[in-house]
Amino acid sequence: MPEELTRGEWMDKAGDSRYESRIPAQILRRISGFLLFPAAPVALFLAIIVSMNYPGLLPALIAAAALSFVCGPLAAAIRTVERVRNMRVNGEKLTYEGGLLPTALFFLKISALSVGTLGLYWLSGLSNVAVEKYISSRVTRAGGGNREGSYKSGFTGNFLHITFSKIVVVAVPFAILCMMGLIPVRQHSDRLWEYLSTRPNVTRPTMHLWSLAQKTIYNALTGQPSAFTEKVYYNEATTLIWSAVLLFIAAIVLIPWYRSKLLKWQIENTVVDGYRLTYPAVFNGYFLLIVRNAVFTALTLGLWVLLGFNRASMLAFRAKETRLYVPASAQASRAFYMVEPEKLAYTWKDSVAETFNPVSRRRTGNYFRRYWTLYLLLLTPIVYLVVFKYIPMLYIQIGAKINNIIIPVWDVPWGSNYGFEWFIKAFQTRDFYLALRNTLMLNGLDLIFGFPAPVILAILLNELSFRRFKRVTQTIFYMPHFLSWVIVASLALQLFRPSDGLVNAMFEALRIPTVDPFNINAQWVVMYVVLGIWQGAGWGTIIYLAAITNINPELYEAAVVDGAGRWRKIWHITLPGLRSTIVILFIMRMGGILGSDFERAFALRNAFVQQVSDNISIFVYLRGLTAQQYSITAAVGIFQSVVCLVFLFAANFTAKRFGERGVI
Amino acid sequence: MIKSKATKFTDLIIAFICLLVALICVLPMVNIAARSLSGGEFLMRKEVFLVPKGTNVIAYQTILRDSAFTRSLWWTALITVLGVLLSLVMTTMTAFPLIYDKLKGRGFFNTFIIFTMYFGAGTIPMYLLLKDVGLLNTWPVLIIPYCLSIFNTIIMRSFFYGIPDSMRESAEIDGAGPIRVLVSIYIPLSTSVIATLALFYAVGRWNSYTDALYFLDMTQKKYFPIQLLLYNLTRGLQSLDPTDMPDVIGIGETAKMASVMFATIPILLVYPWLQRYFVAGVTLGSEKG
Numbered sequence: 001m002p003e004e005l006t007r008g009e010w011m012d013k014a015g016d017s018r019y020e021s022r023i024p025a026q027i028l029r030r031i032s033g034f035l036l037f038p039a040a041p042v043a044l045f046l047a048i049i050v051s052m053n054y055p056g057l058l059p060a061l062i063a064a065a066a067l068s069f070v071c072g073p074l075a076a077a078i079r080t081v082e083r084v085r086n087m088r089v090n091g092e093k094l095t096y097e098g099g100l101l102p103t104a105l106f107f108l109k110i111s112a113l114s115v116g117t118l119g120l121y122w123l124s125g126l127s128n129v130a131v132e133k134y135i136s137s138r139v140t141r142a143g144g145g146n147r148e149g150s151y152k153s154g155f156t157g158n159f160l161h162i163t164f165s166k167i168v169v170v171a172v173p174f175a176i177l178c179m180m181g182l183i184p185v186r187q188h189s190d191r192l193w194e195y196l197s198t199r200p201n202v203t204r205p206t207m208h209l210w211s212l213a214q215k216t217i218y219n220a221l222t223g224q225p226s227a228f229t230e231k232v233y234y235n236e237a238t239t240l241i242w243s244a245v246l247l248f249i250a251a252i253v254l255i256p257w258y259r260s261k262l263l264k265w266q267i268e269n270t271v272v273d274g275y276r277l278t279y280p281a282v283f284n285g286y287f288l289l290i291v292r293n294a295v296f297t298a299l300t301l302g303l304w305v306l307l308g309f310n311r312a313s314m315l316a317f318r319a320k321e322t323r324l325y326v327p328a329s330a331q332a333s334r335a336f337y338m339v340e341p342e343k344l345a346y347t348w349k350d351s352v353a354e355t356f357n358p359v360s361r362r363r364t365g366n367y368f369r370r371y372w373t374l375y376l377l378l379l380t381p382i383v384y385l386v387v388f389k390y391i392p393m394l395y396i397q398i399g400a401k402i403n404n405i406i407i408p409v410w411d412v413p414w415g416s417n418y419g420f421e422w423f424i425k426a427f428q429t430r431d432f433y434l435a436l437r438n439t440l441m442l443n444g445l446d447l448i449f450g451f452p453a454p455v456i457l458a459i460l461l462n463e464l465s466f467r468r469f470k471r472v473t474q475t476i477f478y479m480p481h482f483l484s485w486v487i488v489a490s491l492a493l494q495l496f497r498p499s500d501g502l503v504n505a506m507f508e509a510l511r512i513p514t515v516d517p518f519n520i521n522a523q524w525v526v527m528y529v530v531l532g533i534w535q536g537a538g539w540g541t542i543i544y545l546a547a548i549t550n551i552n553p554e555l556y557e558a559a560v561v562d563g564a565g566r567w568r569k570i571w572h573i574t575l576p577g578l579r580s581t582i583v584i585l586f587i588m589r590m591g592g593i594l595g596s597d598f599e600r601a602f603a604l605r606n607a608f609v610q611q612v613s614d615n616i617s618i619f620v621y622l623r624g625l626t627a628q629q630y631s632i633t634a635a636v637g638i639f640q641s642v643v644c645l646v647f648l649f650a651a652n653f654t655a656k657r658f659g660e661r662g663v664i
Numbered sequence: 665m666i667k668s669k670a671t672k673f674t675d676l677i678i679a680f681i682c683l684l685v686a687l688i689c690v691l692p693m694v695n696i697a698a699r700s701l702s703g704g705e706f707l708m709r710k711e712v713f714l715v716p717k718g719t720n721v722i723a724y725q726t727i728l729r730d731s732a733f734t735r736s737l738w739w740t741a742l743i744t745v746l747g748v749l750l751s752l753v754m755t756t757m758t759a760f761p762l763i764y765d766k767l768k769g770r771g772f773f774n775t776f777i778i779f780t781m782y783f784g785a786g787t788i789p790m791y792l793l794l795k796d797v798g799l800l801n802t803w804p805v806l807i808i809p810y811c812l813s814i815f816n817t818i819i820m821r822s823f824f825y826g827i828p829d830s831m832r833e834s835a836e837i838d839g840a841g842p843i844r845v846l847v848s849i850y851i852p853l854s855t856s857v858i859a860t861l862a863l864f865y866a867v868g869r870w871n872s873y874t875d876a877l878y879f880l881d882m883t884q885k886k887y888f889p890i891q892l893l894l895y896n897l898t899r900g901l902q903s904l905d906p907t908d909m910p911d912v913i914g915i916g917e918t919a920k921m922a923s924v925m926f927a928t929i930p931i932l933l934v935y936p937w938l939q940r941y942f943v944a945g946v947t948l949g950s951e952k953g
Contacts, residue, residue, distance in 0.1 A: 371767065374760075374764060377757045377760060377843075378761045380757055381777070384811070387797075390780075392784075392785035392790050392792075393789065395793055396785055408796065409792055461682065464675075464679060465678075466679060473683075473686050474939070476689050476690055477685070477689060480689055482871075482932065482935050483871070484873070486873055487871075487891075487924055487927060491693070495695065500707075502691065502713055542947065543947065545943075546947040598874055603895065621787070625788075630788050633787070633788050634786065634788040648782060
């Protein structure tokens with residue numbers, strides 16, 4: 001006869017019962033959980049398969065299986081004792097008087113389940129073979145002869161293969177793991193968690209589908225309110241129903257459908273003696289597959305129900321043998337329900353109705369109703385990025401395949417040297433070696449001479465004291481940035497023309513030897529760097545000027561009071577104030593040390609100076625796009641991207657080591 | 665503060681250096697302008713440096729009469745306008761949702777978007793993709809593949825972060841959805857950053873010739889943007905239509921200069937008015953790169 005308690009009284013009474021989880025208990029929990037279900041059957045399964053091929057390994061595997069058969073139940077038994085002994089109710093210790101019986105029960109359970117699972121596997125394999133035999137008996141072949149057929153896989157075939165293996169290898173095991181409780185399913189109901197947290201012995205907001213199922217069965221067996229009769233459980237009920245529906249659909253509809261498609265594809269693309277095969281009996285094959293999968297799904301589910309029943313009986317047994325703990329809390333929880341009688345009127349139909357009624361899902365429902373437009377906005381950019389940034393990453397595979405310009409990338413066979421063929425060849429190519437050298441050389445010179453230029457220019461501008469003149473100067477400094485490299489190149493062509501260029505005319509007037517950078521390698525490199533400074537330095541000052549305005553002006557005033565001159569102020573205040581900006585920009589430049597500026601180099605280059613002008617991007621353009629050697633240039637592209645990424649991370653890491661803010 | 669004589673003197677020196685640098689920036693353009701306006705015979709005699717001699721506008725007339733050039737100019741203007749509009753819409757669509765703290769999956773979206781800034785597949789995979797998609801040698805290839813710049817998105821996102829959340833929240837309390845918030849609050853408040861990004865995108869599109877070089881072949885000359893045409897012209901890979909050329913000495917040379925001026929002037933006319941904005945834009949972009 002349960003006591004009538006108010007909620008507050010119940011909380012007072014039950015609030016003191018707690019579970020002191022210690023590390024050994026936690027470890028035991030994990031180990032027993034693992035050894036019991038996944039390890040034992042898998043070990044047995046492996047033992048059978050491996051021993052067929054490597055008989056010498058049989059004893060070791062049998063030992064392993066036996067170990068998990070013995071150790072698993074043992075660990076579980078120890079854990080049970082440990083768990084009860086760590087429980088405190090009203091400060092009192094509990095005792096456990098179950099003896100060895102639970103261990104024996106566990107042993108039985110594991111043996112039965114493992115054998116059952118293996119039997120199922122066996123049957124499943126047999127039926128699979130039977131279905132495939134049936135299908136292959138219906139395959140007709142136009143030609144005679146027994147020569148080996150060839151199989152042509154096209155894009156659709158590949159797609160089917162991939163998605164099929166995704167479903168079979170990823171989705172179904174994932175669902176099974178969810179059911180088994182190895183992957184926690186996040187509980188989305190705050191109300192459920194609120195309820196759970198009032199119960200003793202519940203400490204985490206996540207639960208496993210599997211434990212949900214177990215709990216439901218246990219509650220049904222012990223006559224307690226269960227997932228389907230109790231409002232507070234309705235989320236559990238929903239979760240169970242939906243996961244069962246999804247698994248069922250996956251198992252008996254999607255997989256056979258895919259499989260039949262795949263089989264049909266395989267058959268119809270197999271060429272024997274120059275004739276394609278045809279398969280007329282698609283429906284029958286499909287039907288057979290559905291029946292087979294339905295049967296095995298039902299069997300597996302039946303096994304799981306058995307498992308749950310077994311587990312529930314274990315829990316009931318343990319509860320009976322554990323004095324003081326379960327009876328007390330069971331009474332308490334009954335009492336808890338009694339003080340809120342409207343909940344008892346709830347049936348599982350109501351809970352299903354509530355699931356579909358948006359009012360009860362106000363939190364998530366409201367969120368999506370309010371913010372779905374944000375996802376709608378993001379949809380287009382995401383699709384864009386997937387198509388134009390991520391899918392090209394799949395095309396990288398051409399770098400590891402045989403060079404081919406006709407067949408789609410997907411169908412080209414893989415290259416030799418485990419796909420590294422083109423990387424090796426690239427490093428043996430003189431052009432690539434030159435391109436690599438030129439890229440490093442030009443970027444290095446840019447870093448040495450081009451990097452400090454905007455800093456100096458910014459300090460100069462900062463020191464400029466005529467307001468209006470300063471503004472006009474800044475505008476003019478920014479101008480070259482807005483000229484394209486084609487224009488800059490044609491300017492340079494004019495300026496450095498040996499006969500009548502402006503620069504050469506000035507040099508002549510000043511009696512300096514004239515220059516001809518479009519013909520002489522060394523002069524071309526100098527011109528490349530100088531034009532880079534010309535075009536970019538003014539623009540680069542923007543960031544530094546912004547950083548300078550962030551420097552506290554009081555520092556300058558204090559320095560003036562101390563008698564500092566212009567140069568001291570620059571050296572001791574402005575430059576240190578720019579330090580972090582300089583470091584960050586330096587990181588970016590270091591990250592790009594192997595990046596190559598196609599527009600700049602290509603606009604300035606010509607055939608006379610190609611020894612120094614052709615960087616990696618020009619190599620890729622000339623070799624890849626012009627000469628259609630896709631594979632080697634794609635490999636070079638990967639090399640470049642990966643090295644850039646590595647450099648960026650390295651530079652970022654170094655900057656952080658020196659106490660600066662990184663960029664990533 | 666009273667300045668000493670020495671300080672004033674160094675002030676003047678600094679001003680002089682700045683003037684010099686400014687001259688270095690400007691003189692090449694002046695040189696080209698002078699050449700484009702000069703008579704061909706003075707060019708041949710190497711007499712034109714900064715002031716045009718025998719001033720005339722025949723070169724400009726020639727260029728404007730050349731159908732390939734004018735068509736390319738209009739075409740580039742068109743794809744610049746289209747490209748800028750598309751890019752701005754895309755950038756706003758990317759940047760705006762990311763400022764919502766509550767957005768579920770925001771971390772994922774951020775990573776997903778920013779990763780593409782640090783790692784790219786490269787030219788060849790892009791080329792093969794465009795080939796498979798069927799965009800190769802069509803005009804949208806100049807607009808679509810590079811329509812979203814992650815760097816510019818970050819600038820816009822940083823700007824949006826600067827708009828106080830309380831404005832958004834009060835609008836939400838009044839029942840405005842995200843689209844309404846974007847259209848009624850964020851866009852009106854961010855005209856400056858939109859102008860900056862429009863400038864960045866426009867300059868990028870106007871000045872770029874790489875994509876046309878990569879993805880258009882020589883049979884698609886009508887889609888050549890102005891910079892690629894200019895590249896071909898100055899390299900002698902392509903010449904102006906000889907039937908339109910007036911019979912003037914050295915017209916080929918001055919016409920080239922005039923075409924350079926044409927390709928440059930639109931941007932040089934625009935950027936000084938937007939200076940205040942793009943300075944702020946670059947600064948925003950550097951804050952969190």
